[in-house]
Amino acid sequence: MAFSAVWRLANLGRHLDLSESVNKAAPVGSIKLKVASEVSEALSLGRAVVALESTIISHGMPYPQNLETAKEVERIVRENGAVPATIAILDGTPCVGLSVEELERLAILGTRAQKTARRDIAHVVACGGNGATTVSATMLFASMVHIPVFVTGGIGGVHRHSEQTMDISSDLTELGRTPVTVVCAGVKSILDIPRTLEYLETLGVCVAAYKTNEFPAFFTESSGCKVSCRVDTPEDCASLIEASIKLKLGTGILIAVPIPQEHSTSGHIIESAIQKAIKEAREKNITGNAETPFLLARVNDLTGGASLAANIALVKNNALVGAKVAVALAQLRENCQRS
Numbered sequence: 134m135a136f137s138a139v140w141r142l143a144n145l146g147r148h149l150d151l152s153e154s155v156n157k158a159a160p161v162g163s164i165k166l167k168v169a170s171e172v173s174e175a176l177s178l179g180r181a182v183v184a185l186e187s188t189i190i191s192h193g194m195p196y197p198q199n200l201e202t203a204k205e206v207e208r209i210v211r212e213n214g215a216v217p218a219t220i221a222i223l224d225g226t227p228c229v230g231l232s233v234e235e236l237e238r239l240a241i242l243g244t245r246a247q248k249t250a251r252r253d254i255a256h257v258v259a260c261g262g263n264g265a266t267t268v269s270a271t272m273l274f275a276s277m278v279h280i281p282v283f284v285t286g287g288i289g290g291v292h293r294h295s296e297q298t299m300d301i302s303s304d305l306t307e308l309g310r311t312p313v314t315v316v317c318a319g320v321k322s323i324l325d326i327p328r329t330l331e332y333l334e335t336l337g338v339c340v341a342a343y344k345t346n347e348f349p350a351f352f353t354e355s356s357g358c359k360v361s362c363r364v365d366t367p368e369d370c371a372s373l374i375e376a377s378i379k380l381k382l383g384t385g386i387l388i389a390v391p392i393p394q395e396h397s398t399s400g401h402i403i404e405s406a407i408q409k410a411i412k413e414a415r416e417k418n419i420t421g422n423a424e425t426p427f428l429l430a431r432v433n434d435l436t437g438g439a440s441l442a443a444n445i446a447l448v449k450n451n452a453l454v455g456a457k458v459a460v461a462l463a464q465l466r467e468n469c470q471r472s
């Protein structure tokens with residue numbers, strides 16, 4: 134690493150005071166956080182904004198479906214009254230809100246963009262690299278600019294055999310330390326779902342299921358695990374989020390939305406492909422942050438594309454719900470200010 138990059142890395146903590154950057158694409162010391170004008174304007178006016186991650190674009194889906202889905206998700210968020218803010222690091226600059234050209238760039242880069250969790254942020258910025266942010270890094274940047282609601286497909290979790298590998302996604306620890314609400318379809322059964330929920334409980338994270346009492350398992354509506362909090366409307370979600378913020382709990386919230394019923398029929402076929410892919414990953418010794426992308430790609434091959442179609446459908450559904458939640462939250466805050 135060049136001296137200047139090392140210097141920038143060492144000074145990152147001091148210079149990345151992003152509290153002022155909400156209203157402008159602000160140079161802060163030597164580090165810039167670029168907030169799209171549409172996003173900063175909405176935030177300053179108290180309008181609904183929905184953060185979106187970018188690993189799902191680079192590593193979660195192949196080109197060109199990744200680009201089509203990213204654009205479609207942004208369109209759904211807009212149609213439902215909120216401003217989309219896809220988050221990524223481009224040429225070393227953390228960006229909150231991407232242009233169509235930037236989305237295209239990221240989609241074409243695919244896995245050549247670095248999968249960037251919280252631990253990778255300083256390195257990607259210091260090297261001037263291109264980072265696709267995972268749930269943990271996206272939550273962090275969203276909270277820096279005060280975006281309370283974030284939509285994705287699924288989050289990472291506790292991996293199977295974690296008692297041997299210690300492989301637990303940093304998405305969970307981020308949920309335990311960053312006050313952002315993540316709307317997702319639960320976690321895939323490539324992970325250990327009961328342990329994921331146990332770990333979230335340990336971290337003090339509220340896990341709410343949308344219109345159900347059970348935690349969904351991404352491709353299927355149910356995991357067999359009950360949750361302690363049920364929400365039935367966007368307004369329920371908004372009240373939950375506002376209470377958590379007002380109590381200054383400091384933790385995130387997970388709102389788990391089951392895959393729409395019409396898309397869950399292939400769930401059981403996908404489940405058996407998941408079991409096969411997990412076995413292959415073990416045989417090939419694929420672990421760490423390479424495991425999730427390997428499993429996703431292999432499951433898609435084994436199901437002849439059915440898992441990708443289901444994945445796209447549930448992300449779009451989450452975008453719809455997440456946008457409504459963000460709008461309900463903005464409305465709730467406006468009503469509180471008036472009274």
Ligand SMILES: O=c1[nH]cc([C@@H]2O[C@H](COP(=O)(O)O)[C@@H](O)[C@H]2O)c(=O)[nH]1
Nearest residue numbers: 188189193267268287288289302303422
């Ligand atoms: O169904 C999915 N789960 C998870 C991911 C991505 O993988 C990350 C978790 O990776 P890991 O397990 O290495 O922490 C998530 O934050 C998200 O960006 C994804 O694309 N699709």
